[in-house]
Amino acid sequence: MSKPLILISNDDGYQAKGLHELIQAFRAVAELYVVAPDGGRSGASCSIHMFSTVRCDLICSEPDLTMYKCSGSPTDCVKLGIHKLLPRTPDLVIGGINHGENSASCVHYSGTMGVVMEGAMKNIPSIGFSLCSDKSDADFAPVLPYVLKITNTVLQKGLLPWTCLNVNFPNLPIYRGVKVCRQAKAVWTNEWEERTHPNGFDKYYWMIGDYVHLEPEAEDTDLWALTHGYVSITPTQVDMTAYLQKETMADWNFGV
Amino acid sequence: MSKPLILISNDDGYQAKGLHELIQAFRAVAELYVVAPDGGRSGASCSIHMFSTVRCDLICSEPDLTMYKCSGSPTDCVKLGIHKLLPRTPDLVIGGINHGENSASCVHYSGTMGVVMEGAMKNIPSIGFSLCSDKSDADFAPVLPYVLKITNTVLQKGLLPWTCLNVNFPNLPIYRGVKVCRQAKAVWTNEWEERTHPNGFDKYYWMIGDYVHLEPEAEDTDLWALTHGYVSITPTQVDMTAYLQKETMADWNFGV
Numbered sequence: 001m002s003k004p005l006i007l008i009s010n011d012d013g014y015q016a017k018g019l020h021e022l023i024q025a026f027r028a029v030a031e032l033y034v035v036a037p038d039g040g041r042s043g044a045s046c047s048i049h050m051f052s053t054v055r056c057d058l059i060c061s062e063p064d065l066t067m068y069k070c071s072g073s074p075t076d077c078v079k080l081g082i083h084k085l086l087p088r089t090p091d092l093v094i095g096g097i098n099h100g101e102n103s104a105s106c107v108h109y110s111g112t113m114g115v116v117m118e119g120a121m122k123n124i125p126s127i128g129f130s131l132c133s134d135k136s137d138a139d140f141a142p143v144l145p146y147v148l149k150i151t152n153t154v155l156q157k158g159l160l161p162w163t164c165l166n167v168n169f170p171n172l173p174i175y176r177g178v179k180v181c182r183q184a185k186a187v188w189t190n191e192w193e194e195r196t197h198p199n200g201f202d203k204y205y206w207m208i209g210d211y212v213h214l215e216p217e218a219e220d221t222d223l224w225a226l227t228h229g230y231v232s233i234t235p236t237q238v239d240m241t242a243y244l245q246k247e248t249m250a251d252w253n254f255g256v
Numbered sequence: 257m258s259k260p261l262i263l264i265s266n267d268d269g270y271q272a273k274g275l276h277e278l279i280q281a282f283r284a285v286a287e288l289y290v291v292a293p294d295g296g297r298s299g300a301s302c303s304i305h306m307f308s309t310v311r312c313d314l315i316c317s318e319p320d321l322t323m324y325k326c327s328g329s330p331t332d333c334v335k336l337g338i339h340k341l342l343p344r345t346p347d348l349v350i351g352g353i354n355h356g357e358n359s360a361s362c363v364h365y366s367g368t369m370g371v372v373m374e375g376a377m378k379n380i381p382s383i384g385f386s387l388c389s390d391k392s393d394a395d396f397a398p399v400l401p402y403v404l405k406i407t408n409t410v411l412q413k414g415l416l417p418w419t420c421l422n423v424n425f426p427n428l429p430i431y432r433g434v435k436v437c438r439q440a441k442a443v444w445t446n447e448w449e450e451r452t453h454p455n456g457f458d459k460y461y462w463m464i465g466d467y468v469h470l471e472p473e474a475e476d477t478d479l480w481a482l483t484h485g486y487v488s489i490t491p492t493q494v495d496m497t498a499y500l501q502k503e504t505m506a507d508w509n510f511g512v
Contacts (some may be wrong), residue, residue, distance in 0.1 A: 040307060042306050042307060043303055043304040043305065043306040043307075045300075045302040045303040045331075045370070046301040046302070046364040046365050047299055047300050047301040047303040047329075047365070048299040048301070048365050049299065050299040050463055051298060051299075053451070053460040053461060054460065054463070055458070055459070055460050055461070056459070056461065073303075075301075075365070079447050079448070079463070080448060080461065083445075083446065083447045083448050084450070084461070105377050107496060108302040108373055108377070108496075109302050109303070111303075114301070121444075123443075145512040146510065146512055148512075149510055149511075149512045150510060153508055153509075153510065157508065160498065160500060160501045160504065163501045164498075178510035178511075180502055180505045180506070180508070181502075182502065183495050183497045185418065185495075187377065187379075188377075189339075190339065191335050191339045192339050192340050194340070202311070203311070203312070204309040204310065205309060205310045205311070205312065205336065206309055207304060207332070207335070231510070233505070235498035235499075235501035235502045235505065236496045236498055237498035237501070238361055238364070238439075239438070239439050239441075240363060240439060240493055240496060241491065241493070242419045242491035242492055242493035243438070243491075244416060245419045245491035245493070246436055249489070249491065252409055252413065252436070253409075254402065254406060254409065254433075254434035255434075256401040256402055256404075
Protein backbone atom coordinates (compact mmCIF):
# COMPACT_ATOMS: atom_id res chain seq x y z
CA MET A 1 0.00 0.00 0.00
CA SER A 2 1.32 3.45 -0.83
CA LYS A 3 2.06 5.89 1.95
CA PRO A 4 -0.78 8.19 2.96
CA LEU A 5 -0.52 11.81 1.83
CA ILE A 6 -0.78 14.10 4.86
CA LEU A 7 -1.13 17.88 4.87
CA ILE A 8 0.28 19.41 8.06
CA SER A 9 -0.13 22.97 9.28
CA ASN A 10 -0.19 24.79 12.62
CA ASP A 11 -0.63 28.21 14.19
CA ASP A 12 2.76 28.51 15.89
CA GLY A 13 4.62 28.93 12.61
CA TYR A 14 6.91 26.78 10.46
CA GLN A 15 9.78 26.88 12.95
CA ALA A 16 7.82 25.69 16.00
CA LYS A 17 9.11 22.64 17.86
CA GLY A 18 5.67 20.99 17.95
CA LEU A 19 5.46 21.06 14.14
CA HIS A 20 8.91 19.53 13.70
CA GLU A 21 8.19 16.79 16.25
CA LEU A 22 5.11 15.93 14.18
CA ILE A 23 7.14 15.88 10.98
CA GLN A 24 9.75 13.57 12.50
CA ALA A 25 7.05 11.25 13.88
CA PHE A 26 5.44 10.78 10.44
CA ARG A 27 8.53 11.09 8.26
CA ALA A 28 9.00 7.34 7.73
CA VAL A 29 5.36 6.37 7.30
CA ALA A 30 3.74 9.11 5.20
CA GLU A 31 4.25 11.51 2.32
CA LEU A 32 4.18 14.90 4.02
CA TYR A 33 3.26 18.32 2.72
CA VAL A 34 3.75 21.05 5.32
CA VAL A 35 2.20 24.46 4.63
CA ALA A 36 2.68 26.53 7.76
CA PRO A 37 2.46 30.23 8.64
CA ASP A 38 5.71 32.21 8.43
CA GLY A 39 5.32 33.18 12.11
CA GLY A 40 3.06 32.78 15.10
CA ARG A 41 -0.71 32.90 14.50
CA SER A 42 -2.05 31.84 17.91
CA GLY A 43 -5.71 32.78 18.27
CA ALA A 44 -6.22 32.97 14.49
CA SER A 45 -9.39 30.85 14.65
CA CYS A 46 -10.74 30.09 11.12
CA SER A 47 -9.69 33.55 9.88
CA ILE A 48 -8.93 34.02 6.18
CA HIS A 49 -7.40 36.78 4.03
CA MET A 50 -10.10 37.98 1.67
CA PHE A 51 -8.89 41.52 0.94
CA SER A 52 -5.13 41.15 0.98
CA THR A 53 -2.83 38.84 -0.93
CA VAL A 54 -0.96 35.84 0.41
CA ARG A 55 2.57 34.67 -0.38
CA CYS A 56 3.93 31.18 -0.17
CA ASP A 57 7.60 30.12 -0.38
CA LEU A 58 9.04 26.64 -0.82
CA ILE A 59 11.59 26.03 1.92
CA CYS A 60 12.22 22.29 1.75
CA SER A 61 11.80 19.66 -0.96
CA GLU A 62 13.07 16.21 0.02
CA PRO A 63 11.76 12.69 -0.58
CA ASP A 64 8.38 12.47 1.18
CA LEU A 65 8.73 15.95 2.70
CA THR A 66 7.75 19.19 0.97
CA MET A 67 7.50 22.30 3.13
CA TYR A 68 6.22 25.80 2.46
CA LYS A 69 5.96 28.86 4.65
CA CYS A 70 3.02 31.13 4.01
CA SER A 71 2.19 34.72 4.91
CA GLY A 72 -1.46 33.87 5.58
CA SER A 73 -3.47 32.34 8.39
CA PRO A 74 -3.53 28.64 9.31
CA THR A 75 -6.79 28.30 7.34
CA ASP A 76 -5.20 30.04 4.33
CA CYS A 77 -2.36 27.51 4.54
CA VAL A 78 -4.76 24.57 4.28
CA LYS A 79 -6.70 26.18 1.43
CA LEU A 80 -3.48 26.91 -0.48
CA GLY A 81 -2.18 23.42 0.17
CA ILE A 82 -5.29 21.68 -1.07
CA HIS A 83 -6.03 23.93 -4.06
CA LYS A 84 -2.55 24.87 -5.28
CA LEU A 85 0.36 22.94 -3.78
CA LEU A 86 -0.48 19.27 -3.21
CA PRO A 87 -0.44 16.72 -6.04
CA ARG A 88 -3.87 15.39 -4.97
CA THR A 89 -6.42 15.71 -2.16
CA PRO A 90 -4.64 14.59 1.02
CA ASP A 91 -5.75 11.51 2.96
CA LEU A 92 -5.52 13.45 6.19
CA VAL A 93 -5.09 17.01 7.48
CA ILE A 94 -3.21 17.45 10.76
CA GLY A 95 -2.91 20.61 12.85
CA GLY A 96 -0.20 21.03 15.48
CA ILE A 97 1.29 19.87 17.61
CA ASN A 98 0.12 23.08 19.25
CA HIS A 99 2.07 24.67 22.07
CA GLY A 100 -0.95 25.25 24.31
CA GLU A 101 -4.36 23.89 25.24
CA ASN A 102 -7.33 23.98 22.84
CA SER A 103 -10.10 22.48 24.95
CA ALA A 104 -13.70 23.51 25.68
CA SER A 105 -14.89 26.73 24.01
CA CYS A 106 -11.28 27.69 23.18
CA VAL A 107 -11.77 25.52 20.12
CA HIS A 108 -13.42 28.61 18.59
CA TYR A 109 -10.32 30.80 18.98
CA SER A 110 -7.77 28.18 18.03
CA GLY A 111 -5.69 28.52 14.87
CA THR A 112 -4.76 24.84 15.23
CA MET A 113 -8.44 24.00 15.00
CA GLY A 114 -8.72 26.53 12.13
CA VAL A 115 -6.46 24.10 10.23
CA VAL A 116 -8.56 21.13 11.23
CA MET A 117 -12.01 22.67 10.63
CA GLU A 118 -10.87 23.63 7.13
CA GLY A 119 -9.90 20.01 6.48
CA ALA A 120 -13.30 18.91 7.77
CA MET A 121 -15.03 21.48 5.52
CA LYS A 122 -13.26 19.84 2.59
CA ASN A 123 -14.54 16.48 3.92
CA ILE A 124 -11.01 15.22 4.62
CA PRO A 125 -10.40 13.35 7.92
CA SER A 126 -8.67 15.93 10.09
CA ILE A 127 -7.06 15.91 13.53
CA GLY A 128 -5.75 18.70 15.74
CA PHE A 129 -3.13 17.86 18.37
CA SER A 130 -2.41 20.24 21.26
CA LEU A 131 -0.18 19.94 24.31
CA CYS A 132 -1.23 21.84 27.43
CA SER A 133 2.05 23.76 27.65
CA ASP A 134 2.68 27.18 26.11
CA LYS A 135 6.46 26.81 26.35
CA SER A 136 8.42 26.93 23.09
CA ASP A 137 10.69 24.09 24.31
CA ALA A 138 7.83 21.93 25.66
CA ASP A 139 8.52 18.18 25.94
CA PHE A 140 6.52 16.37 23.25
CA ALA A 141 8.04 12.93 23.85
CA PRO A 142 5.07 11.49 25.82
CA VAL A 143 2.68 12.78 23.14
CA LEU A 144 4.16 11.15 20.07
CA PRO A 145 3.13 7.47 20.50
CA TYR A 146 -0.47 8.62 20.99
CA VAL A 147 -0.30 10.92 17.97
CA LEU A 148 0.73 7.97 15.81
CA LYS A 149 -1.87 5.61 17.33
CA ILE A 150 -4.75 8.08 16.97
CA THR A 151 -3.72 9.00 13.43
CA ASN A 152 -3.44 5.37 12.32
CA THR A 153 -6.83 4.58 13.84
CA VAL A 154 -8.44 7.46 11.95
CA LEU A 155 -6.75 6.43 8.69
CA GLN A 156 -8.16 2.91 9.17
CA LYS A 157 -11.67 3.72 10.39
CA GLY A 158 -12.29 7.15 8.89
CA LEU A 159 -14.49 9.84 10.39
CA LEU A 160 -18.07 10.81 9.64
CA PRO A 161 -18.47 13.49 6.95
CA TRP A 162 -17.74 17.08 8.04
CA THR A 163 -16.27 15.86 11.31
CA CYS A 164 -12.79 16.14 12.84
CA LEU A 165 -10.99 15.38 16.10
CA ASN A 166 -9.66 17.85 18.65
CA VAL A 167 -7.00 16.02 20.69
CA ASN A 168 -5.42 17.57 23.78
CA PHE A 169 -2.63 16.19 25.97
CA PRO A 170 -2.09 17.15 29.62
CA ASN A 171 1.42 18.41 30.30
CA LEU A 172 2.49 15.24 32.10
CA PRO A 173 5.22 12.64 31.54
CA ILE A 174 2.64 9.81 31.55
CA TYR A 175 -1.15 9.66 31.03
CA ARG A 176 -3.90 7.73 32.83
CA GLY A 177 -5.47 6.84 29.48
CA VAL A 178 -7.46 8.31 26.59
CA LYS A 179 -11.04 9.61 26.84
CA VAL A 180 -13.45 10.44 24.03
CA CYS A 181 -15.17 13.58 25.32
CA ARG A 182 -17.61 16.34 24.66
CA GLN A 183 -16.61 20.02 24.59
CA ALA A 184 -16.80 21.42 28.14
CA LYS A 185 -18.58 24.63 29.05
CA ALA A 186 -15.99 27.14 30.23
CA VAL A 187 -15.78 30.89 30.17
CA TRP A 188 -13.03 33.52 30.24
CA THR A 189 -13.33 36.24 32.88
CA ASN A 190 -11.17 39.29 33.73
CA GLU A 191 -9.88 39.20 30.20
CA TRP A 192 -7.89 42.44 29.96
CA GLU A 193 -5.06 44.13 31.75
CA GLU A 194 -4.92 47.88 31.10
CA ARG A 195 -1.49 49.48 30.72
CA THR A 196 -0.34 53.02 30.04
CA HIS A 197 1.97 54.02 27.18
CA PRO A 198 5.31 55.59 28.22
CA ASN A 199 3.81 58.92 27.08
CA GLY A 200 1.80 58.79 30.32
CA PHE A 201 -1.73 58.98 28.94
CA ASP A 202 -2.50 56.56 26.12
CA LYS A 203 -4.09 53.33 27.33
CA TYR A 204 -3.65 49.90 25.79
CA TYR A 205 -4.72 46.38 26.71
CA TRP A 206 -3.16 42.95 27.06
CA MET A 207 -5.44 39.93 26.81
CA ILE A 208 -4.98 37.78 29.86
CA GLY A 209 -7.97 36.34 31.77
CA ASP A 210 -9.01 33.47 33.96
CA TYR A 211 -10.51 30.36 32.41
CA VAL A 212 -13.43 29.19 34.54
CA HIS A 213 -14.69 25.62 34.12
CA LEU A 214 -18.48 25.80 34.56
CA GLU A 215 -19.15 22.09 35.00
CA PRO A 216 -16.07 20.66 36.75
CA GLU A 217 -17.97 17.61 38.10
CA ALA A 218 -19.11 16.38 34.67
CA GLU A 219 -16.80 13.47 33.83
CA ASP A 220 -17.58 13.37 30.10
CA THR A 221 -15.90 16.66 29.15
CA ASP A 222 -12.49 17.40 27.67
CA LEU A 223 -11.60 19.71 30.55
CA TRP A 224 -12.40 16.98 33.08
CA ALA A 225 -10.19 14.52 31.20
CA LEU A 226 -7.27 16.95 30.99
CA THR A 227 -7.45 17.99 34.65
CA HIS A 228 -7.54 14.30 35.66
CA GLY A 229 -4.52 13.17 33.69
CA TYR A 230 -6.21 11.78 30.57
CA VAL A 231 -5.66 12.54 26.90
CA SER A 232 -8.91 14.08 25.59
CA ILE A 233 -10.34 13.40 22.13
CA THR A 234 -13.27 15.68 21.34
CA PRO A 235 -15.06 14.78 18.08
CA THR A 236 -15.95 18.13 16.53
CA GLN A 237 -18.25 19.05 13.67
CA VAL A 238 -18.71 21.80 11.11
CA ASP A 239 -22.47 22.00 11.65
CA MET A 240 -23.13 24.52 14.44
CA THR A 241 -26.93 24.55 14.00
CA ALA A 242 -28.65 24.74 17.41
CA TYR A 243 -31.38 22.20 16.62
CA LEU A 244 -33.07 22.48 20.01
CA GLN A 245 -33.33 26.26 19.64
CA LYS A 246 -34.65 25.71 16.10
CA GLU A 247 -37.51 23.56 17.45
CA THR A 248 -38.26 26.16 20.12
CA MET A 249 -38.74 28.81 17.44
CA ALA A 250 -41.28 26.87 15.37
CA ASP A 251 -44.17 29.13 16.44
CA TRP A 252 -42.32 32.43 16.68
CA ASN A 253 -43.85 35.11 14.48
CA PHE A 254 -41.45 37.26 12.48
CA GLY A 255 -44.00 39.05 10.30
CA VAL A 256 -43.47 42.80 9.95
CA MET B 257 -39.27 49.52 31.73
CA SER B 258 -35.76 50.85 31.17
CA LYS B 259 -34.23 50.62 27.74
CA PRO B 260 -32.24 47.48 26.98
CA LEU B 261 -28.45 47.82 26.91
CA ILE B 262 -27.14 46.58 23.57
CA LEU B 263 -23.51 46.01 22.59
CA ILE B 264 -22.99 46.35 18.84
CA SER B 265 -19.91 45.40 16.83
CA ASN B 266 -19.14 44.31 13.29
CA ASP B 267 -16.30 43.22 11.02
CA ASP B 268 -16.57 45.95 8.40
CA GLY B 269 -15.26 48.64 10.75
CA TYR B 270 -16.74 51.56 12.66
CA GLN B 271 -17.43 53.62 9.53
CA ALA B 272 -19.41 50.95 7.64
CA LYS B 273 -22.90 51.86 6.43
CA GLY B 274 -24.44 48.65 7.80
CA LEU B 275 -23.27 49.51 11.31
CA HIS B 276 -24.69 53.02 11.17
CA GLU B 277 -28.03 51.79 9.82
CA LEU B 278 -28.19 49.47 12.82
CA ILE B 279 -27.38 52.33 15.20
CA GLN B 280 -30.08 54.53 13.70
CA ALA B 281 -32.63 51.71 13.86
CA PHE B 282 -32.05 51.17 17.59
CA ARG B 283 -31.20 54.73 18.63
CA ALA B 284 -34.64 55.53 20.03
CA VAL B 285 -35.37 52.23 21.73
CA ALA B 286 -32.11 51.11 23.36
CA GLU B 287 -29.00 52.27 25.19
CA LEU B 288 -26.23 51.51 22.68
CA TYR B 289 -22.56 50.79 23.17
CA VAL B 290 -20.70 50.35 19.90
CA VAL B 291 -17.19 48.86 20.00
CA ALA B 292 -16.14 48.31 16.41
CA PRO B 293 -12.84 47.61 14.65
CA ASP B 294 -10.96 50.66 13.33
CA GLY B 295 -11.05 49.20 9.81
CA GLY B 296 -12.26 46.20 7.83
CA ARG B 297 -11.88 42.77 9.43
CA SER B 298 -13.85 40.59 7.00
CA GLY B 299 -12.95 36.93 7.45
CA ALA B 300 -11.68 37.50 10.99
CA SER B 301 -13.68 34.54 12.36
CA CYS B 302 -13.37 34.31 16.18
CA SER B 303 -9.74 35.44 16.05
CA ILE B 304 -8.23 37.18 19.10
CA HIS B 305 -5.01 39.06 19.85
CA MET B 306 -3.11 37.08 22.45
CA PHE B 307 0.45 38.23 21.77
CA SER B 308 0.00 41.84 20.76
CA THR B 309 -1.72 44.73 22.50
CA VAL B 310 -5.02 46.32 21.58
CA ARG B 311 -5.98 49.99 21.64
CA CYS B 312 -9.43 51.44 22.00
CA ASP B 313 -10.47 55.09 21.45
CA LEU B 314 -13.72 56.79 22.42
CA ILE B 315 -15.15 58.52 19.35
CA CYS B 316 -18.69 59.39 20.38
CA SER B 317 -20.44 59.90 23.71
CA GLU B 318 -24.04 61.05 23.43
CA PRO B 319 -27.21 60.20 25.36
CA ASP B 320 -27.85 56.48 24.77
CA LEU B 321 -24.95 56.17 22.30
CA THR B 322 -21.33 55.53 23.25
CA MET B 323 -18.96 54.48 20.49
CA TYR B 324 -15.39 53.23 20.46
CA LYS B 325 -13.08 52.17 17.66
CA CYS B 326 -10.66 49.40 18.46
CA SER B 327 -7.45 48.15 16.87
CA GLY B 328 -8.39 44.52 17.54
CA SER B 329 -10.59 41.88 15.96
CA PRO B 330 -14.41 41.79 16.18
CA THR B 331 -14.10 39.27 19.02
CA ASP B 332 -11.60 41.51 20.84
CA CYS B 333 -14.16 44.34 20.54
CA VAL B 334 -16.84 42.29 22.30
CA LYS B 335 -14.43 41.13 25.01
CA LEU B 336 -13.26 44.70 25.63
CA GLY B 337 -16.82 45.99 25.64
CA ILE B 338 -18.05 43.46 28.17
CA HIS B 339 -15.02 43.46 30.47
CA LYS B 340 -13.85 47.07 30.32
CA LEU B 341 -16.19 49.54 28.66
CA LEU B 342 -19.86 48.82 29.41
CA PRO B 343 -21.49 49.80 32.73
CA ARG B 344 -22.98 46.32 33.10
CA THR B 345 -23.44 43.08 31.17
CA PRO B 346 -25.48 43.93 28.06
CA ASP B 347 -28.95 42.52 27.47
CA LEU B 348 -28.01 41.72 23.90
CA VAL B 349 -24.99 41.54 21.58
CA ILE B 350 -25.56 42.38 17.92
CA GLY B 351 -23.14 41.90 15.02
CA GLY B 352 -23.55 43.71 11.73
CA ILE B 353 -25.31 44.61 9.67
CA ASN B 354 -22.69 42.84 7.61
CA HIS B 355 -22.02 43.81 4.01
CA GLY B 356 -22.03 40.26 2.68
CA GLU B 357 -23.52 36.81 3.17
CA ASN B 358 -22.68 34.64 6.19
CA SER B 359 -24.66 31.49 5.49
CA ALA B 360 -23.79 27.78 5.57
CA SER B 361 -20.20 26.89 6.53
CA CYS B 362 -19.13 30.53 5.99
CA VAL B 363 -20.33 31.07 9.54
CA HIS B 364 -16.89 29.71 10.54
CA TYR B 365 -14.98 32.45 8.67
CA SER B 366 -17.27 35.33 9.56
CA GLY B 367 -16.08 38.18 11.76
CA THR B 368 -19.72 39.18 12.21
CA MET B 369 -20.38 35.77 13.70
CA GLY B 370 -17.13 36.18 15.69
CA VAL B 371 -18.96 39.02 17.46
CA VAL B 372 -22.03 36.90 18.00
CA MET B 373 -20.31 33.69 19.09
CA GLU B 374 -18.42 35.70 21.70
CA GLY B 375 -21.70 37.03 23.04
CA ALA B 376 -23.06 33.48 23.14
CA MET B 377 -19.93 32.28 24.96
CA LYS B 378 -20.69 34.90 27.61
CA ASN B 379 -24.26 33.53 27.71
CA ILE B 380 -25.76 36.78 26.41
CA PRO B 381 -28.50 36.55 23.75
CA SER B 382 -26.71 37.45 20.53
CA ILE B 383 -27.75 38.02 16.93
CA GLY B 384 -25.75 38.47 13.74
CA PHE B 385 -27.36 40.29 10.81
CA SER B 386 -25.92 40.02 7.30
CA LEU B 387 -27.13 41.32 3.95
CA CYS B 388 -26.19 39.31 0.86
CA SER B 389 -24.49 42.28 -0.81
CA ASP B 390 -20.78 43.09 -0.55
CA LYS B 391 -21.29 46.67 -1.76
CA SER B 392 -20.28 49.45 0.63
CA ASP B 393 -23.40 51.46 -0.34
CA ALA B 394 -25.80 48.48 -0.16
CA ASP B 395 -29.49 49.27 0.45
CA PHE B 396 -30.39 48.23 4.00
CA ALA B 397 -33.92 49.75 3.96
CA PRO B 398 -35.78 46.44 3.42
CA VAL B 399 -33.72 44.83 6.20
CA LEU B 400 -34.45 47.21 9.06
CA PRO B 401 -38.07 46.32 9.98
CA TYR B 402 -37.01 42.66 10.24
CA VAL B 403 -33.95 43.54 12.32
CA LEU B 404 -36.19 45.31 14.83
CA LYS B 405 -38.81 42.55 14.84
CA ILE B 406 -36.29 39.74 15.32
CA THR B 407 -34.42 41.66 18.02
CA ASN B 408 -37.58 42.46 19.96
CA THR B 409 -38.69 38.85 19.76
CA VAL B 410 -35.35 37.65 21.15
CA LEU B 411 -35.45 40.25 23.94
CA GLN B 412 -38.92 38.98 24.89
CA LYS B 413 -38.41 35.24 24.55
CA GLY B 414 -34.68 34.85 25.15
CA LEU B 415 -32.47 32.17 23.64
CA LEU B 416 -31.27 28.88 25.07
CA PRO B 417 -27.91 29.09 26.90
CA TRP B 418 -24.79 29.27 24.69
CA THR B 419 -26.93 29.84 21.61
CA CYS B 420 -27.19 32.72 19.15
CA LEU B 421 -28.89 33.56 15.85
CA ASN B 422 -27.28 33.96 12.44
CA VAL B 423 -29.70 36.05 10.32
CA ASN B 424 -29.13 36.59 6.60
CA PHE B 425 -31.15 38.73 4.18
CA PRO B 426 -31.29 38.16 0.43
CA ASN B 427 -30.36 41.26 -1.56
CA LEU B 428 -33.93 41.97 -2.64
CA PRO B 429 -36.34 44.89 -2.18
CA ILE B 430 -38.98 42.60 -0.64
CA TYR B 431 -38.89 39.12 0.94
CA ARG B 432 -41.20 36.11 0.64
CA GLY B 433 -41.05 35.62 4.41
CA VAL B 434 -38.75 34.43 7.22
CA LYS B 435 -37.51 30.85 7.64
CA VAL B 436 -35.85 29.29 10.69
CA CYS B 437 -33.19 27.08 9.11
CA ARG B 438 -30.28 24.76 9.63
CA GLN B 439 -26.76 25.51 8.38
CA ALA B 440 -26.43 24.24 4.79
CA LYS B 441 -23.57 22.09 3.57
CA ALA B 442 -21.57 24.08 1.03
CA VAL B 443 -17.94 24.09 -0.04
CA TRP B 444 -15.52 26.53 -1.62
CA THR B 445 -13.67 25.32 -4.71
CA ASN B 446 -11.04 26.96 -6.96
CA GLU B 447 -10.13 29.20 -4.07
CA TRP B 448 -7.01 30.96 -5.35
CA GLU B 449 -5.96 33.07 -8.28
CA GLU B 450 -2.21 33.15 -8.78
CA ARG B 451 -0.63 36.45 -9.85
CA THR B 452 2.93 37.54 -10.56
CA HIS B 453 4.65 40.48 -8.87
CA PRO B 454 5.78 43.30 -11.22
CA ASN B 455 9.33 41.97 -10.71
CA GLY B 456 8.34 39.17 -13.07
CA PHE B 457 8.99 36.15 -10.83
CA ASP B 458 7.48 36.35 -7.34
CA LYS B 459 4.08 34.70 -7.08
CA TYR B 460 1.23 35.75 -4.83
CA TYR B 461 -2.38 34.67 -4.38
CA TRP B 462 -5.81 36.27 -4.18
CA MET B 463 -8.56 34.34 -2.44
CA ILE B 464 -11.53 34.05 -4.80
CA GLY B 465 -13.36 30.76 -5.27
CA ASP B 466 -16.73 29.32 -6.15
CA TYR B 467 -19.23 28.52 -3.45
CA VAL B 468 -20.90 25.19 -4.23
CA HIS B 469 -24.16 24.33 -2.47
CA LEU B 470 -24.03 20.57 -1.85
CA GLU B 471 -27.71 20.02 -1.01
CA PRO B 472 -29.65 22.57 -3.11
CA GLU B 473 -32.90 20.55 -2.92
CA ALA B 474 -33.08 20.50 0.89
CA GLU B 475 -35.68 23.13 1.81
CA ASP B 476 -34.70 23.44 5.49
CA THR B 477 -31.29 25.11 4.94
CA ASP B 478 -30.25 28.75 5.12
CA LEU B 479 -28.88 28.65 1.58
CA TRP B 480 -32.20 27.34 0.25
CA ALA B 481 -34.07 30.14 2.04
CA LEU B 482 -31.75 32.83 0.70
CA THR B 483 -31.80 31.57 -2.87
CA HIS B 484 -35.62 31.43 -2.75
CA GLY B 485 -36.21 34.95 -1.48
CA TYR B 486 -36.60 34.29 2.24
CA VAL B 487 -34.85 35.80 5.23
CA SER B 488 -32.91 32.97 6.93
CA ILE B 489 -32.54 32.62 10.69
CA THR B 490 -30.06 29.89 11.63
CA PRO B 491 -29.95 29.14 15.37
CA THR B 492 -26.27 28.53 16.10
CA GLN B 493 -24.52 27.06 19.13
CA VAL B 494 -21.13 27.19 20.82
CA ASP B 495 -21.00 23.42 21.34
CA MET B 496 -19.38 21.84 18.29
CA THR B 497 -19.14 18.33 19.76
CA ALA B 498 -19.90 15.71 17.09
CA TYR B 499 -22.04 13.49 19.31
CA LEU B 500 -22.71 10.90 16.61
CA GLN B 501 -18.98 10.52 15.96
CA LYS B 502 -18.45 10.28 19.74
CA GLU B 503 -20.84 7.29 19.91
CA THR B 504 -19.09 5.67 16.94
CA MET B 505 -15.78 5.80 18.80
CA ALA B 506 -16.99 4.05 21.98
CA ASP B 507 -15.08 0.85 21.18
CA TRP B 508 -12.01 2.36 19.51
CA ASN B 509 -8.78 1.34 21.22
CA PHE B 510 -6.20 4.07 21.74
CA GLY B 511 -3.79 2.13 23.96
CA VAL B 512 -0.10 2.49 23.06
